[in-house]
Amino acid sequence: MNATPPAPPTIAQLQCNSLANLVQGAIERKILDGTLKAGDKLTEAALADELGVSRGPVREAFRMLEEAGLVRTEKNRGVFVREIPVEEALDIFEVRAVMDAYVGRKLAQTLPVAQVKELRRGVETMEAAAKAQDAALFHEANLAFHDRLLALAGNAKLTTVYRKLTKELMLFRRQNLTPESMAIYAKEHRQIVKAIAAGDVEAAGRAMFDHVMASRERTRINHLPALAPVPTPAPSAAPPARRPRANAARRSV
Numbered sequence: 001m002n003a004t005p006p007a008p009p010t011i012a013q014l015q016c017n018s019l020a021n022l023v024q025g026a027i028e029r030k031i032l033d034g035t036l037k038a039g040d041k042l043t044e045a046a047l048a049d050e051l052g053v054s055r056g057p058v059r060e061a062f063r064m065l066e067e068a069g070l071v072r073t074e075k076n077r078g079v080f081v082r083e084i085p086v087e088e089a090l091d092i093f094e095v096r097a098v099m100d101a102y103v104g105r106k107l108a109q110t111l112p113v114a115q116v117k118e119l120r121r122g123v124e125t126m127e128a129a130a131k132a133q134d135a136a137l138f139h140e141a142n143l144a145f146h147d148r149l150l151a152l153a154g155n156a157k158l159t160t161v162y163r164k165l166t167k168e169l170m171l172f173r174r175q176n177l178t179p180e181s182m183a184i185y186a187k188e189h190r191q192i193v194k195a196i197a198a199g200d201v202e203a204a205g206r207a208m209f210d211h212v213m214a215s216r217e218r219t220r221i222n223h224l225p226a227l228a229p230v231p232t233p234a235p236s237a238a239p240p241a242r243r244p245r246a247n248a249a250r251r252s253v
Contacts, residue, residue: 020056020057020058020061021061021064022057023047023053023057023058023060023061024060024061024064026051027042027061028068028070031065031070031081031171032170032171036081037081038081038172039080039083040081041078041079041080042062042071042078042079042080042081044058044079068164069082069164070168082168082171084168084169084171084172086172086219086220086223086224088168089168089169089172089219090220093169093215093216093219094213095165096162096165096166097208097209097212099161099162099165100146100149100208100209100212101205101206102153102158103149103150103153103208104205104207104209105201105202106153107149107153107196107204108196108199108200108201108203108204108205109199111152111196111197115152116193118148119145119148119149120193120197122148122189123145123186123193126141126186127190129141130179130186133179133182135177135182138177138185139177142185145189147163150162150163172219184214185211188210188211188214189211191207192204192207192208
């Protein structure tokens, strides 16, 4: 006997799901911009009143935020913004470094001239922000630059995992950009685009990997200064190198 097919969702269910997505986005923005800080308790009733919705969408938003790694639920206590320990943050940096190495190597093989120019404009925005000591603009441009690299790599599954890791790291390291660090980051981004534009697979992968691992080391020194320096391993999980394409020189225009 054939099983009875599930009933289609009602309009009320669809509306609730849509509202939950909007509520999830609103709460996530508050978490990532620091309005809601690590360890803060999220109150269902207060957020429902603030956002002008019932408690149902807020409750569903909490579930989605927990799946995204941004909040934790404690039995009989409630929902809290997650606190990322330094050891977990350092692990995330290592995973991101391997993923970035893959992205850099792939783009060095495939990226056309127009997209290289787009990446250069992103670097120029970061350089201008660093010169103006505008940490907010630099942070926004930095996120956009890395997100665009992901989009251009064209791997949807990698993009989903990478964005989740990025958000978790933002819980740990609220923006603490200095004029010196912004200048360093901008220079590293410039080197990444240069290697991609040249079609140099090995250099692009290494530049991406080193960029993330350098951030990891700065984080380690700031939070665990008593530990000895850790040597940076090679990005062994990156795909095998290929010769630069014949049109690599043209892409450096």
